[in-house]
Amino acid sequence: MRSRGWFPRIALVLGLIFLYVPIVSMIVFSFNNSRLVTVWDAANSPTLKWYHILVHNGQILSAAWLSIRIALIAATGAVILGTLAGMALARFAAFRGRMLLAGMTTAPIVMPEVITGLSLLLLFVAMEQLIGWPHGVGAVTITLAHITFCMAYVTVVVQSRLTGFDESLEEAAMDLGARPVKVFFRITLPLILPAIASGWLLAFTLSWDDLVITQFVAGPGSSTLPMVIFSKVRFGVTPDINALATIMVLLVATGIAISTVWMRYREKRRERDAQLAAAANL
Amino acid sequence: MRLTQAAGRRLVAGIPTFWLLMLFLIPFLIVFRISFSEVRLAIPPYTPLLTWHHGSIWPALELHGSAYAFLFTDSLYVSSYLYSLKVAAISTLLCLLIGYPMAYAIARAAPSSRSMLLMLIVLPFWTSFLLRVYAWIGLLKNNGVINNVLMSLGVIDHPLVMLQTDFAVYVGIVYSYLPFMILPLYSNLEKHDPALLEAAADLGARPVSAFLRVTLPQSLPGIVAGSLLVFIPAVGEYVIPTLLGRTDQLMIGRVLSDEFFENRDWPVASAVAILILLLLVIPIMLFQRMQRRELEAGR
């Protein structure tokens, strides 16, 4: 666009400011000495007081540990199921139940969380009545619920990656004598690995972050980190949560920065290769 | 050989289908079924669907419409529904108005900076949703950052009441869901051929009319997809109105949760869920159709 596009550009800058102001303010106030959180205590700040309090808060630490464990298992389970579903949807021609599977994998993405949470809890209650399992709600039911809503996202990521690459790659492998299972492990899996990795990360983040569904299917003694945070912030601002937020933002930012550098590097290498190939044509 | 291959395929498609049947579809049927029960003091706290009367082989079907009837007698529920729809609609519109120019600017930015800009949009999404909503409490409350800044600048004498208002809910929803509006819009706008705008200009269209008659109609699928991604979850939103919103007017997601946890009225909570689904069934199906088309475009 020519210089006439000033309006979208200003909107973009303002929008980005809007997106980052709350995060920046949390980071800034995590170093504030005052209990009042939003009133800057210039005399005694910056301070690491709240970080100190945070790392000695056993409730938050044990909740975080539970959340990590649930997220690890849920993300892995979601990746396995989501990859299978993505494969089936992208690679199998019309099969019975295709519409059903396609519908059930996209619906959880937009489904209001209160409904998903309620329905899953009612399922677990009904199951316990019928077959005596699960014994009440807790970490197990949270994990099952998380796998279910995370796999939808993995399915979409894997499916779109699979439709993006040529099906004849798998046919070629089969043509060269590889059986379907071998084709999957030698050809399909290496090719969709980036999608699976980002699907896993997405699933981990969603599970780590989920509050509403978790609240329905959690029991006493199985409070995840978002549940603890929610119960604390529901009745006002607490400064140690600012510190927690800062740590989480830093972790994510570091991860993203590393992956950006890595992607830049790969892009550079790709460009060089393309030049090499072009030179070969001469 | 064919047989084992067919069996393998059935397994690949069958496992996730079975999982989702068990943990997605059947749960909805249970919700549906419980919505036709009556509350009772027992475990579980609702009447069974089928009862065996003495001396009869066939169970009697017990369908109660009382949960639904209750929803329409108490104005709390109707007004919550309407309020949720209003909040979701206004937030979606705001997201579109803010997100469209942003997506447009990214799509028209130099290709080298596009991925960086997109990353900036998505980055907040990777940090905790709950914490980002919480951050707004610190900004919006009476002695919060915004009021402090405005008062120290002398713009206002008294703090503005922003927390626990509709305004705060709009801010929270727009803030949380903006990436979901921008991403589909961007992926649509990015595909537009710049030659189309050049052709329009060549044929005498001014930039604004070229935008209205060429770009906007073409981006309609992106607009619809983004709006659905914001609107549908916003209707049932629970965290944002609970942390930032009014206490005198609840959104329907909160009503459902309270019915269930506070009143322990499972049939009414289920009926509320079924009615939310009824409201959303058309948008959800629309979204699914678009999603399917998008995913299968490459085939």
Place this chain on the structure above:
Amino acid sequence: MSAGAQVNSPQMAATDPDQAYVRIAGVTKKFGDFVAVDNVSLDIRRGEIFCLLGGSGSGKTTLLRMLAGFETPTAGTILIDGADMSTTPPYERPVNMMFQSYALFPHMTVEKNVAFGLEQEGVSSADAKRQVAEILDIVKMTGFGARKPHQLSGGQRQRVALARALVKRPKLLLLDEPLAALDKKLREHTQFELLSIQQRLGVTFIVVTHDQEEAMTLGTRLGVMNQGRIVQVGSPSDIYESPANRFVADFIGSVNMFEGQVHRGGSDGVRIDCAELRGTVHADRTVACAEGATVWTAIRPEKITISRHSPVAGAPAENMVRGTVREIAYMGDMSIYLVQIESGKMVRVTLPNIMRGGERPIAREEGVWLSWHGSSPVVLTE
């Protein structure tokens, strides 16, 4: 394994060069209600290059995919070297395929790509290394083994795909539009290279293509497909000079077609009254059809002579028509003349530009005579 080793096999039938090596018998493939391949029967001989030629949707690719094993025939059987392949999965067939997209595995080097098939057979790594080096030498890609596919040009990728498909020395190599992704110059060069590799290795090739020029240069025989059926099988010159029907005549090269009625089937051939020509076409061959039946005569543009004066003195005779030149397209090696004859129909005539400069060429809007020899017209009954 070479062609020579096969001759020594106990199967006597296999030693007969005319015996069908691949036999497709009554094969039909339906996708739902759509009939992609319709009752096709075809014999392909050992060592030949058979080209399946047809437009998009003609069923040629589906037929090829059934040979490879990616599709199962709805009806009919496929025999390769005497063995029924109808239900054999692709990974157990003695057949390899070169894909239109080449389908090189992007995450493997050229060497790994080529060795993939050998590895599936359990060939020892030393053996595999030797065979890979050998085949890369044949396709002139020695030294590229460590590259990844995205580091290769289009032509190089094509060679690697060929090497990968040939390294297992399949009985039959299937090539799906092998040259479609190359630019024109490279395409011609590669055509001849494919021919020489095929002759050197003696592998039977089945090539699917929509490009008639490619089919003509590559194929020892062609099968023309239309709407799921094989409409004609024959050598390139058979197909061009004696098309079996109007579809083939029209599909291969360009042709002038005139509808007419059989006027008299005499000993010196057949005469056809053509209203569009306001005259008679005489073809010096016999046609099996009744007097008065409607037929079509097809005359290739290069077989028509164009002249300013009537080639025969006096009244218009057979095999000639008057017209006016409406358009001339200079193509370098030849010129195309579009001549409107008296009935209003346009006739296409091509003349090679033999002389540089030459005599004053016929100009636009000039009145001309078109004539042809009695051996030129082809009479088509369908």
